[in-house]
Structure formats: structure tokens, C-alpha cells
Amino acid sequence: MTLHSRRSALGLLGATGALLAMAGPGVAQTGSDLRPGGRLDRFVADRAAADQFSGTILVAHRNRPVLTSSHGMADRSRGIANDQNTAIDLASMTKSFTAVALTQLVQRGEVALHAPLGDYLDGFPADVARVTIHQLLTHTAGAGRPGLTNQRPPGEEEWDSETDIWLGMLAYLRTLPLRFTPGSQWSYSNDGYFLLGAVTAAVAGVTYYDYVRRNVFAPAGLTHTDFYTRPQVIADRTIAHGYLSQPTGDRVDITTTPYLPYLGSPYHGAFSSAPDLLRFATALHGEKLLNPACTHLVTSGRHPLSPTDRPVLAGQLQLYGYGHVETIAGKDRIVGHSGSGPGRSTNIDVFPDAGWVVVVLSNYDTSIRPIVELAQELVRSAVRRE
Known part of the structure; x- marks a missing residue:
């Protein structure tokens, strides 16, 4: 019943x-x-x-x-x-929280929308490092895996802490090639939003989770x-x-x-x-x-x-x-x-x-x-x- x-x-x-x-x-x-x-x-x-x-x-x-x-x-x-x-x-509604969090840093002048990813995170292939924050936000960057894929990071099933997920995903994403010329097409990208969350954490100097809790959830009264x-x-x-x-x-x-x-991440799981x-x-x-x-x-x-x-x-x-x-x-x-x-x-x-x-x-x-x-x-x- x-x-x-x-x-x-x-x-x-x-x-x-x-x-x-x-x-x-x-x-x-x-x-x-x-x-x-x-x-x-x-x-x-x-x-x-x-x-x-x-x-x-x-x-x-x-x-x-x-x-x-x-x-x-x-x-x-x-x-x-x-x-x-x-x-x-x-x-994927979680992406709305990530976009607001990242844009708060844009509003403060700490992140530039048309700056390359490599200005904020290191260790990526040169072509991936050149994709812009705007392209990641709009799913036009071509970084990471296709939106619908069975491709998984090695050892993902064993991740059982926030640190495992964060470091494991970033290490894996640094190994992936660019899938298409940035800005040339639209392709839904979970990994692109993970990278935006990583930029948010790197620039803010706190974990992504803590930043969103303090600057999105709390002021909205959630x-x-x-x-x-x-x-x-x-x-x-x-x-x-x-x-x-x-x-x-x-x-x-x-x-x-x-x-x-x-645990969820910047693209899913809130x-x-x-x-x-x-x-x-x-x-x-x-x-x-x-x-x-x-x-x-x-x-x-x-x-x-x-x-x-x-x-x-x-x-x-x-x-x-x-x-x-x-x-x-x-x-x-x-x-x-x-x-x-x-x-x-x-x-x-x-x-x-x-x-x-x-x-x-x-x-x-x-x-x-x-x-x-x-x-x-x-x-x-x-x-x-x-």
C-alpha cells in the first residue's frame, strides 16, 4: 500500500x-x-x-x-x-550548487570566466589545461569522460573517504585526453563539474564541501x-x-x-x-x-x-x-x-x-x-x- x-x-x-x-x-x-x-x-x-x-x-x-x-x-x-x-x-541537480559556488568566486574577482583551467589546477595535459572556466560551466570544454559512460577510475569501488574520492578523481582526470576542440560542441560532462568543484576548493582554500555548506547552503537557509x-x-x-x-x-x-x-561530488550526490x-x-x-x-x-x-x-x-x-x-x-x-x-x-x-x-x-x-x-x-x- x-x-x-x-x-x-x-x-x-x-x-x-x-x-x-x-x-x-x-x-x-x-x-x-x-x-x-x-x-x-x-x-x-x-x-x-x-x-x-x-x-x-x-x-x-x-x-x-x-x-x-x-x-x-x-x-x-x-x-x-x-x-x-x-x-x-x-x-545532477547538484551542479546548480557548484555553479553558484564557483560564480561567487567570479563575483569576488578570484576566478575569471575566460581564464584557463591551468591557472587554478596543475598537472593536466596542455590541451586540457587550456579549457576555460566558462567552457566547463557550459559543457563545451571537452574535458573528461563522455556524459554517459561505463568508464570508471581504477580502484573507485574501494574509495571510502572524502580524501580518497577527491584525490582519486583528480588523479584520474589528469590522465584523460581532450575529447574535442573546446567550444566547438556541447557535450554533457560530469567530469567538467568535478573540475569546477576542484577549482572552487583550490581558490577558496577549503574543501569543496565546506565551501558550499558555508557559502551556499547556510546563507540560503537550507x-x-x-x-x-x-x-x-x-x-x-x-x-x-x-x-x-x-x-x-x-x-x-x-x-x-x-x-x-x-560520498557525492560537485556533479552529483547532494x-x-x-x-x-x-x-x-x-x-x-x-x-x-x-x-x-x-x-x-x-x-x-x-x-x-x-x-x-x-x-x-x-x-x-x-x-x-x-x-x-x-x-x-x-x-x-x-x-x-x-x-x-x-x-x-x-x-x-x-x-x-x-x-x-x-x-x-x-x-x-x-x-x-x-x-x-x-x-x-x-x-x-x-x-x-x-
């Missing part, structure tokens, strides 16, 4: 201020399809009942949640249900967000276990498999709750993490994406920026990022001009795309009626 809890948490995040001043105060009276019992809520509940979704969906307008709905189990073996504060593995170790994920009742789909239809707890690493992601969106778009110019840098698209790069609905234009994807859908602008992998599927969509935010976090790897697309449709409809 699917466990389901729902609440309209109006005012949950009132302390963080309005998402955008232009959105105005108060909660919209439109968008009934986005409220408890509405079309989106029923759709998600139906998918959960069919064991196609497990996790939390949060819809907010003008910084106030109008729908928070949780389904399924965070830990089946202990009978722990997901709730709105359950922290779920964000997968209380259920962190990079958790595998032992922490297993032990903590507030952290969801991911469930990997099997050809038989069964699902396997990834804490019992090699698919859960000892855990967060839906309310925390709303706080992050509020802080970022409200210019509390970066100044206006750098906020625009991070949240605006730079490189057009084709349908082969990333699934896109007919009539939409998508551009990859700095750890964010900007979607132009008719008159609407949507900014966010998705994440996926064994035992997780996640997405955040921010409608900065209209003040809507939709967070979908699942500890299943079943696609959440149908939920995301319906939510986009319903928000855009609500915007038209406002």
Missing part, C-alpha cells in the same frame, strides 16, 4: 521573503489544478498508486507552498515513509541539505534510500549496491528536501547568493540545446547556462535543472517572471518527466489566467 501525506503549507517559508519582488505579495487565487486535490495532485497520486512515483512534489507561488504532497517509502526495510522533509539524492556519506544515508531516518528498477519489476535498495558512492530547494530558488533568484549581474549569469542560458542533447517539448527552446537550463516556452521563461540515476529522479522548475516554483523529488529512477510536463502545462495555464 502506498503511503501518502499531503499538506498545504502556506507560509512555511515566510522568513525567506518573496521569490521576486515583481511577483507581488500574497498567494494567487488562480491555479486550482495545482492545489491539493487538483489535477496535478491526483495525477501524482495515481502514479504513486501504480508504483511509478515515490517522493515529494512541492508547488509554490510567490514563495508560498500551495501544494506539498509526499508518497511512498524513504526506507522500506524500516517502514519509514517519505514526507516533505525527507532528503532525497538530487543527482536545513535538510548536505553531502551525506553512505553510512549516514543508511543510518539516518530522514534520508531516503534510492530504489533501483529491475527488469523483473522489482526495486532494489541502492544502499546495498555499488550504485551509492561513499541530498535535499523539497522545502529546502524552494529556499534555494528563493535565495538565488532573490539575489541573496549572488549580485544581480552574477545571478543573471547563472540563470540565463548560454548554449542552445538540440532535442538530441536533452528532451524538449515541441515549440520550446532550451539553453544551458551555468548549472541551470533556461527554457523559453512561448511567453514563459523557466529556469531549473534535472537529475537522474539509479534510484533517483529529480527536477526543479522556477518561473521567475511569474513567481511559481515546482520541485519534484523521487527516490525511484522511474521517469518523472510526465509529472514535470503536466506541472509546466498547468503553471503556464495559471499564469495566463492571472
Whole structure:
């Protein structure tokens, strides 16, 4: 039986201020399809009942949640249900945190966007050392492995500390050749974002994890967000276990498999709750993490994406920026990022001009795309009626 809890948490995040001043105060009276019992809520509940979704969906307008709905189990073996504060593995949504962290250093004048990687990290082949920070941020550098690959660093399965992961990955990435001429094409790169995290740590003089905790998570007011170790994920009742789909239809707890690493990194593996992601969106778009110019840098698209790069609905234009994807859908602008992998599927969509935010976090790897697309449709409809 699917466990389901729902609440309209109006005012949950009132302390963080309005998402955008232009959105105005108060909660919209439109968008009934986005409220408890509405079309989106029923759709998600139906998918959960069919064991196609497990996790939390949060819809907010003008910084106030109008729908928070949780389904399924965070830990089946202990009978722990997901709730709105359950922290779920964000997968590649982690890149948004890394982009903000690195851009803070750009804002301070400590990193230059068009400076080469070799200005900050040594030991790389000459052609790799020449790729720029901008190219790494936009996935146009050509450094590291292809985005979808089974290629793994030697001995990775034995890494069981932060130091092992950090030193092991950097040593491995220093052995890899450039895959294409930098700037000549777009190719999604996890390794590029690991290098950005390494630049952040080298310039800031602290570990990547400590920098992000102090300069991104803390000022944004995130209380259920962190990079958790595998032992922490297993032990903590507030952290969801991911469930990997099997050809038989069964699902396997990834804490019992090699698919859960000892610790995440700058490109994947931060855990967060839906309310925390709303706080992050509020802080970022409200210019509390970066100044206006750098906020625009991070949240605006730079490189057009084709349908082969990333699934896109007919009539939409998508551009990859700095750890964010900007979607132009008719008159609407949507900014966010998705994440996926064994035992997780996640997405955040921010409608900065209209003040809507939709967070979908699942500890299943079943696609959440149908939920995301319906939510986009319903928000855009609500915007038209406002």
C-alpha cells in the first residue's frame, strides 16, 4: 500500500521573503489544478498508486507552498515513509550548487570566466589545461569522460573517504585526453563539474564541501541539505534510500549496491528536501547568493540545446547556462535543472517572471518527466489566467 501525506503549507517559508519582488505579495487565487486535490495532485497520486512515483512534489507561488504532497517509502526495510522533509539524492541537480559556488568566486574577482583551467589546477595535459572556466560551466570544454559512460577510475569501488574520492578523481582526470576542440560542441560532462568543484576548493582554500555548506547552503537557509556519506544515508531516518528498477519489476535498495558512492561530488550526490530547494530558488533568484549581474549569469542560458542533447517539448527552446537550463516556452521563461540515476529522479522548475516554483523529488529512477510536463502545462495555464 502506498503511503501518502499531503499538506498545504502556506507560509512555511515566510522568513525567506518573496521569490521576486515583481511577483507581488500574497498567494494567487488562480491555479486550482495545482492545489491539493487538483489535477496535478491526483495525477501524482495515481502514479504513486501504480508504483511509478515515490517522493515529494512541492508547488509554490510567490514563495508560498500551495501544494506539498509526499508518497511512498524513504526506507522500506524500516517502514519509514517519505514526507516533505525527507532528503532525497538530487543527482545532477547538484551542479546548480557548484555553479553558484564557483560564480561567487567570479563575483569576488578570484576566478575569471575566460581564464584557463591551468591557472587554478596543475598537472593536466596542455590541451586540457587550456579549457576555460566558462567552457566547463557550459559543457563545451571537452574535458573528461563522455556524459554517459561505463568508464570508471581504477580502484573507485574501494574509495571510502572524502580524501580518497577527491584525490582519486583528480588523479584520474589528469590522465584523460581532450575529447574535442573546446567550444566547438556541447557535450554533457560530469567530469567538467568535478573540475569546477576542484577549482572552487583550490581558490577558496577549503574543501569543496565546506565551501558550499558555508557559502551556499547556510546563507540560503537550507536545513535538510548536505553531502551525506553512505553510512549516514543508511543510518539516518530522514534520508531516503534510492530504489533501483529491475527488469523483473522489482526495486532494489541502492544502499546495498555499488550504485551509492561513499560520498557525492560537485556533479552529483547532494541530498535535499523539497522545502529546502524552494529556499534555494528563493535565495538565488532573490539575489541573496549572488549580485544581480552574477545571478543573471547563472540563470540565463548560454548554449542552445538540440532535442538530441536533452528532451524538449515541441515549440520550446532550451539553453544551458551555468548549472541551470533556461527554457523559453512561448511567453514563459523557466529556469531549473534535472537529475537522474539509479534510484533517483529529480527536477526543479522556477518561473521567475511569474513567481511559481515546482520541485519534484523521487527516490525511484522511474521517469518523472510526465509529472514535470503536466506541472509546466498547468503553471503556464495559471499564469495566463492571472
